[in-house]
Every structure is written in structure tokens, then in C-alpha cells.
Amino acid sequence: MAELITIEDPEDPRLRDYLALTDVELRRRREPAEGLFIAEGEKVIRRARQAGYRMRSMLLSSKWIDVMHDVIDEVPAPVYAVAPELAEQVTGYHVHRGALASMQRRPLPEVDGLLAGARRIAVLEGLTDHANLGAVYRSAAALGVDAVLLSPDCADPLYRRAVKVSMGAVFSVPYAVLGSWPQDLEKVRSAGFAVLALTPHQDAVPLAEVSPERLRHSAVMLGSEGHGLSPEALRAADEWVRIPMSHGIDSLNIAAAAAISFYALAGLAED
Amino acid sequence: MAELITIEDPEDPRLRDYLALTDVELRRRREPAEGLFIAEGEKVIRRARQAGYRMRSMLLSSKWIDVMHDVIDEVPAPVYAVAPELAEQVTGYHVHRGALASMQRRPLPEVDGLLAGARRIAVLEGLTDHANLGAVYRSAAALGVDAVLLSPDCADPLYRRAVKVSMGAVFSVPYAVLGSWPQDLEKVRSAGFAVLALTPHQDAVPLAEVSPERLRHSAVMLGSEGHGLSPEALRAADEWVRIPMSHGIDSLNIAAAAAISFYALAGLAED
Missing domain, CATH: 3.40.1280.10 (SPOUT methyltransferase, trefoil knot domain)
Structure with missing residues (x-):
């Protein structure tokens, strides 16, 4: 079961995977280099898991914790519960879909x-x-x-x-x-x-x-x-x-x- | 030939057609009510003219005046030359394509x-x-x-x-x-x-x-x-x-x- 952690400090280093998501240049460099990608919204997060990608962490605004409870129960990754305002501060945009996951990339097939x-x-x-x-x-x-x-x-x-x-x-x-x-x-x-x-x-x-x-x-x-x-x-x-x-x-x-x-x-x- | 008018005041009432273009709700009310629509970019503006729509005015950042000179020569509508910063202040966004035109709507066919x-x-x-x-x-x-x-x-x-x-x-x-x-x-x-x-x-x-x-x-x-x-x-x-x-x-x-x-x-x- 995932650890549910409430975070109130936008500078918390555990939120690093979600920093400045609207900075395309930065994210295009960082994500492949650090082996991660971001899945946004309930449906897409579930599909990434079904496809076998490993979850590094999840960032949820509080009202999404209920919706995602089965995923929270199953994954060993930390789940960060944050206020919508903090999500916006960290990511740089208003996260309409309320749920973000950082997923681990895999090597591409030959x-x-x-x-x-x-x-x-x-x-x-x-x-x-x-x-x-x-x-x-x-x-x-x-x-x-x-x-x-x-x-x-x-x-x-x-x-x-x-x-x-x-x-x-x-x-x-x-x-x-x-x-x-x-x-x-x-x-x-x-x-x-x-x-x-x-x-x-x-x-x-x-x-x-x-x-x-x-x-x-x-x-x-x-x-x-x-x-x-x-x-x-x-x-x-x-x-x-x-x-x-x-x-x-x-x-x-x-x-x-x-x-x-x-x-x-x-x-x-x-x- | 169009009148070329340099405008430096974002409050100039002649820019009214171009106000707050990013405010979807406002524009959806205003444009049909006032009988106008906005064409953006050289190609789209030329196509609106070819399709026979009447131009009410054009808003150009200065480097687009040369590109659009043939249109400026032909249309009787006023052309407002503005700095890119002023265009952004008025419209609410950075106008990448540098040229906007306000066009007159026509009745839809039966x-x-x-x-x-x-x-x-x-x-x-x-x-x-x-x-x-x-x-x-x-x-x-x-x-x-x-x-x-x-x-x-x-x-x-x-x-x-x-x-x-x-x-x-x-x-x-x-x-x-x-x-x-x-x-x-x-x-x-x-x-x-x-x-x-x-x-x-x-x-x-x-x-x-x-x-x-x-x-x-x-x-x-x-x-x-x-x-x-x-x-x-x-x-x-x-x-x-x-x-x-x-x-x-x-x-x-x-x-x-x-x-x-x-x-x-x-x-x-x-x-």
C-alpha cells in the first residue's frame, strides 16, 4: 500500500518530479535523462499502470484521493496529497484533472x-x-x-x-x-x-x-x-x-x- | 487604399474589436452580436478576403506592414500599426503571427x-x-x-x-x-x-x-x-x-x- 503524505511546502524536494511542467524545454531535457514521464488524469494514470509502467509517485489534490483509492492501495509508491493551489505553484498550471503520476520509463524495444x-x-x-x-x-x-x-x-x-x-x-x-x-x-x-x-x-x-x-x-x-x-x-x-x-x-x-x-x-x- | 495609423495607447477605442481575445466567454458573446470575427495570420486573413468578407480593420505589428502591403493598398479599412507589446496588452496574448484582422460577418445561407x-x-x-x-x-x-x-x-x-x-x-x-x-x-x-x-x-x-x-x-x-x-x-x-x-x-x-x-x-x- 502507498504511503499517503500531505505536503504543504512547494519547495519540498519530494515534489521534484512535478516541477515546472509547463516549461517544455526543461521537461524535454529532464524527463528522458531522469527516466521518468508524467501521466495526467485518472484514465491515463490507470492505463500507464495497466501497460506495466512502474509508478514513482503520485500527486493528488485531496478530492481525488477517494477516486484513486484502489490505486493507492495497490502501489508501493508514495502519494503526495496537496492543495490545488500548491499543485499549481509546483507544476506551473492549474491541474484540471486533479491527479498526476510520475512513472518510470522502460527501455524501448529493438x-x-x-x-x-x-x-x-x-x-x-x-x-x-x-x-x-x-x-x-x-x-x-x-x-x-x-x-x-x-x-x-x-x-x-x-x-x-x-x-x-x-x-x-x-x-x-x-x-x-x-x-x-x-x-x-x-x-x-x-x-x-x-x-x-x-x-x-x-x-x-x-x-x-x-x-x-x-x-x-x-x-x-x-x-x-x-x-x-x-x-x-x-x-x-x-x-x-x-x-x-x-x-x-x-x-x-x-x-x-x-x-x-x-x-x-x-x-x-x-x- | 487603407489608412495606416500608428497607435500607442492600449485604451484607444479604435482597438475595441481586438480587446481581450483570450476571454472566450466574452468573445463568444460579443463577436456575433457585433457582427465581427477575427482572422489571425497572413494566410488566414488573405483567405477571408478571397472568400469575400469585408475587412473592418487590421492590427499589425510593424514588421508585418511590408508583408501585407498589397492588402493595405487594396482595402479601404483602417490599419493599426502597433508595437508587439501593445498588441499583447490589448489582446491578452503574444500574437505570434503578428497580424490580426477584424472582419465583417455575413448572413448565413438558408x-x-x-x-x-x-x-x-x-x-x-x-x-x-x-x-x-x-x-x-x-x-x-x-x-x-x-x-x-x-x-x-x-x-x-x-x-x-x-x-x-x-x-x-x-x-x-x-x-x-x-x-x-x-x-x-x-x-x-x-x-x-x-x-x-x-x-x-x-x-x-x-x-x-x-x-x-x-x-x-x-x-x-x-x-x-x-x-x-x-x-x-x-x-x-x-x-x-x-x-x-x-x-x-x-x-x-x-x-x-x-x-x-x-x-x-x-x-x-x-x-
């Missing part, structure tokens, strides 16, 4: 192992926006994408906002980071996947017309919203695919494009 | 007229989140949805954040608000549309299996992310349709669900 069990995967290049990244994971989980591979410059899927927007899907969809980009796409191809680059380019094949042999093991590759896929990534692909769009439109939001491509490839693969 | 020229439409119930609403419009524009109908409790598509997330698509996709809900769905049906309710319910037909006669004129109806469609809206539909999803997942984000349904119905309708 790329080869991840590919061995997968049938449909997503490869993301240069996705630096946490909300978009979280949205892509949420759609991946809902639409049966087995794994996600990230280019080295993607944002951290375990950053608080990505976790929250994904509704915890970053815990359930396994992922790994490719070490050298785009060279490591060769690992994907060697594992038997067709690398399909999603691009609005007119030479690309409409998604609905991708040939069936491409779909037995498909890796759909998506670029960042601002720039799309890099020329290097486009060159490394087996095929270019596109979502048919109306004229005069900039393109879809990356989260919408991801959702559509996951849906389309799932549907085609089932035929 | 529902019947809107339906007369349309082939595929979207009907939204209770969408109160401005970012989600904007994302739905952006996908609608990209994926060939001809018009959008809103239930009376939907958010305002011309609210600044909806406009921004839509990338200006709220200007190009015509829309109207249904007066009585869900009774006015009868207007949609009378105009020859099949009303397809998107729901995760297991009795619903997978999108890919919707019968062709439903697709000649289809109205896909989407509910809010938290609650989905109301029982009344579900009862008023001609058919329930669903996106096949993996087990154990809450559902897709509303923007993702909208994008997938627009894509799927467009593809089916083209066959």
Missing part, C-alpha cells in the same frame, strides 16, 4: 523485434508537435496499427501532452526510434515491409489503388505537417501513395492524414 | 439553398470544441464535402481558434445552423439526402459497406467527442454507420473520425 511481430506499421519523420504525435498514436491504436517507428528528430511520445492527447495509446502501441535516418528504413524493408510514403505529389498512387502485394506487410510513412516527407525519405520509399483531395487545399492536418491512411490500409488489407 | 447545390454534406451535433470544429472543416474542404449543417448548440465556426485550426476552411465550406434539432433533419431528408449517423454501435454498418443508393446524396452526421450522437439524433437517422476499430479502444478523436468518414464516403461515391 526495431527488429518490433517488426517481427507486426503486420502494419507507421513510420513518422520529423513529427515535433506533441499534440499531433499523440493524435497519431490514438488513431494507430484504434485502427489496428501494430507498431510505430520514429525518425530520430521526432518528439517524445511520453511527453505529457502527447500522452494526454493519445488518451494513453502511447502505452499500448509499441514503438522504437530508428538510429540513422533514413538508412534504417532498410531494416523495415528487410523485414518484408513495403515502405509507402504518404505525399500529396501527383505522381503518387491513390491509397485505394495500392496493389495487394504491398499490403501484406505495409509501413506507411508520414512527414511533418509543415514540410511533409524529406526528399531523402521519399527516395527511400518503395511507393508513393496519396489521399485524393480537392483542388486548392493545402493538405490535410497530419492527424487526419494519418487516420485516413491507417483506415484505408486496414480496409484494403482485409479484402 | 438551409434549403445550401442543400440544393450539394451532393455530400456533413451534419454536426453538439460540437463545442473550437479546435475540433476547425479540424472538421479543414478535412471537409480537403475531401470534397460540399456543405456543413450545425445543430443549434455547436460552437461558432468563425471563432478565432476554429478559423485558425481550419486554415480558413470555414470560409470556403458553406454552412448553416439548423433551427430545431433534430426535427430539421427532415429538411435534409426531403432534399434527397440519406442521413448516415456515425456511431461505434455494433449494429451500425461498416462505412465500406454502405449501399450505393445511400451515397448519391449523403449526409454524414457526427456527434461530440465526449458523448457521441444523442439518442434523438440516432433515431432520426436513415442508417447507422461505423468505422471498424480495434477492441478495447475508446473511439477515435472526432477530427479523425470525420476525416475517415469524409474520405470513405467520397471514395465510395466515386465508384
Whole structure:
């Protein structure tokens, strides 16, 4: 059972994991270096636990202690009960969801192992926006994408906002980071996947017309919203695919494009 | 040509249209009542003009005056040149995009007229989140949805954040608000549309299996992310349709669900 500790001093060193959560630059450095990530809100905290992450501690405003009592009963980690004002002082924002947990990271799986069990995967290049990244994971989980591979410059899927927007899907969809980009796409191809680059380019094949042999093991590759896929990534692909769009439109939001491509490839693969 | 006026007093009454832009409650009352909406950023301002909206005024930090000089040359509205600090004082936030315009609203089209020229439409119930609403419009524009109908409790598509997330698509996709809900769905049906309710319910037909006669004129109806469609809206539909999803997942984000349904119905309708 967790130890329930009331804290009234915002400088208490035990609250260190929760300091300055709104300082994106600071948190992006500290969290991976210290091996932690922050889960926010009851649902997301429960999902992190179900996914097997170890809890370092929990920070609860008092009215959440009842709601979370079963978790408090089960985990050996300390639970800090604080006033909402103190939570705000420490974290830097008003914690609407009233419950925060600091969770211990785990080593990411090896790329080869991840590919061995997968049938449909997503490869993301240069996705630096946490909300978009979280949205892509949420759609991946809902639409049966087995794994996600990230280019080295993607944002951290375990950053608080990505976790929250994904509704915890970053815990359930396994992922790994490719070490050298785009060279490591060769690992994907060697594992038997067709690398399909999603691009609005007119030479690309409409998604609905991708040939069936491409779909037995498909890796759909998506670029960042601002720039799309890099020329290097486009060159490394087996095929270019596109979502048919109306004229005069900039393109879809990356989260919408991801959702559509996951849906389309799932549907085609089932035929 | 616009009059270029340098303003140094944050209390200057000419800046009234731009006051307290971060006060959502205030702006939601004021903007429709005063017949204005705010366009933010060069691209969105240009799109509002292209769509024929009349400019009331523009608020520019000095380095944007060059970028916008062609617009300044063309419009008869006053242009207020201000320091970034003053823009922040007036609006309540740091205006990253450096350019704001106050635009004049127009009467919304009649529902019947809107339906007369349309082939595929979207009907939204209770969408109160401005970012989600904007994302739905952006996908609608990209994926060939001809018009959008809103239930009376939907958010305002011309609210600044909806406009921004839509990338200006709220200007190009015509829309109207249904007066009585869900009774006015009868207007949609009378105009020859099949009303397809998107729901995760297991009795619903997978999108890919919707019968062709439903697709000649289809109205896909989407509910809010938290609650989905109301029982009344579900009862008023001609058919329930669903996106096949993996087990154990809450559902897709509303923007993702909208994008997938627009894509799927467009593809089916083209066959």
C-alpha cells in the first residue's frame, strides 16, 4: 500500500518530479535523462499502470484521493496529497484533472523485434508537435496499427501532452526510434515491409489503388505537417501513395492524414 | 487604399474589436452580436478576403506592414500599426503571427439553398470544441464535402481558434445552423439526402459497406467527442454507420473520425 503524505511546502524536494511542467524545454531535457514521464488524469494514470509502467509517485489534490483509492492501495509508491493551489505553484498550471503520476520509463524495444511481430506499421519523420504525435498514436491504436517507428528528430511520445492527447495509446502501441535516418528504413524493408510514403505529389498512387502485394506487410510513412516527407525519405520509399483531395487545399492536418491512411490500409488489407 | 495609423495607447477605442481575445466567454458573446470575427495570420486573413468578407480593420505589428502591403493598398479599412507589446496588452496574448484582422460577418445561407447545390454534406451535433470544429472543416474542404449543417448548440465556426485550426476552411465550406434539432433533419431528408449517423454501435454498418443508393446524396452526421450522437439524433437517422476499430479502444478523436468518414464516403461515391 502507498504511503499517503500531505505536503504543504512547494519547495519540498519530494515534489521534484512535478516541477515546472509547463516549461517544455526543461521537461524535454529532464524527463528522458531522469527516466521518468508524467501521466495526467485518472484514465491515463490507470492505463500507464495497466501497460506495466512502474509508478514513482503520485500527486493528488485531496478530492481525488477517494477516486484513486484502489490505486493507492495497490502501489508501493508514495502519494503526495496537496492543495490545488500548491499543485499549481509546483507544476506551473492549474491541474484540471486533479491527479498526476510520475512513472518510470522502460527501455524501448529493438526495431527488429518490433517488426517481427507486426503486420502494419507507421513510420513518422520529423513529427515535433506533441499534440499531433499523440493524435497519431490514438488513431494507430484504434485502427489496428501494430507498431510505430520514429525518425530520430521526432518528439517524445511520453511527453505529457502527447500522452494526454493519445488518451494513453502511447502505452499500448509499441514503438522504437530508428538510429540513422533514413538508412534504417532498410531494416523495415528487410523485414518484408513495403515502405509507402504518404505525399500529396501527383505522381503518387491513390491509397485505394495500392496493389495487394504491398499490403501484406505495409509501413506507411508520414512527414511533418509543415514540410511533409524529406526528399531523402521519399527516395527511400518503395511507393508513393496519396489521399485524393480537392483542388486548392493545402493538405490535410497530419492527424487526419494519418487516420485516413491507417483506415484505408486496414480496409484494403482485409479484402 | 487603407489608412495606416500608428497607435500607442492600449485604451484607444479604435482597438475595441481586438480587446481581450483570450476571454472566450466574452468573445463568444460579443463577436456575433457585433457582427465581427477575427482572422489571425497572413494566410488566414488573405483567405477571408478571397472568400469575400469585408475587412473592418487590421492590427499589425510593424514588421508585418511590408508583408501585407498589397492588402493595405487594396482595402479601404483602417490599419493599426502597433508595437508587439501593445498588441499583447490589448489582446491578452503574444500574437505570434503578428497580424490580426477584424472582419465583417455575413448572413448565413438558408438551409434549403445550401442543400440544393450539394451532393455530400456533413451534419454536426453538439460540437463545442473550437479546435475540433476547425479540424472538421479543414478535412471537409480537403475531401470534397460540399456543405456543413450545425445543430443549434455547436460552437461558432468563425471563432478565432476554429478559423485558425481550419486554415480558413470555414470560409470556403458553406454552412448553416439548423433551427430545431433534430426535427430539421427532415429538411435534409426531403432534399434527397440519406442521413448516415456515425456511431461505434455494433449494429451500425461498416462505412465500406454502405449501399450505393445511400451515397448519391449523403449526409454524414457526427456527434461530440465526449458523448457521441444523442439518442434523438440516432433515431432520426436513415442508417447507422461505423468505422471498424480495434477492441478495447475508446473511439477515435472526432477530427479523425470525420476525416475517415469524409474520405470513405467520397471514395465510395466515386465508384
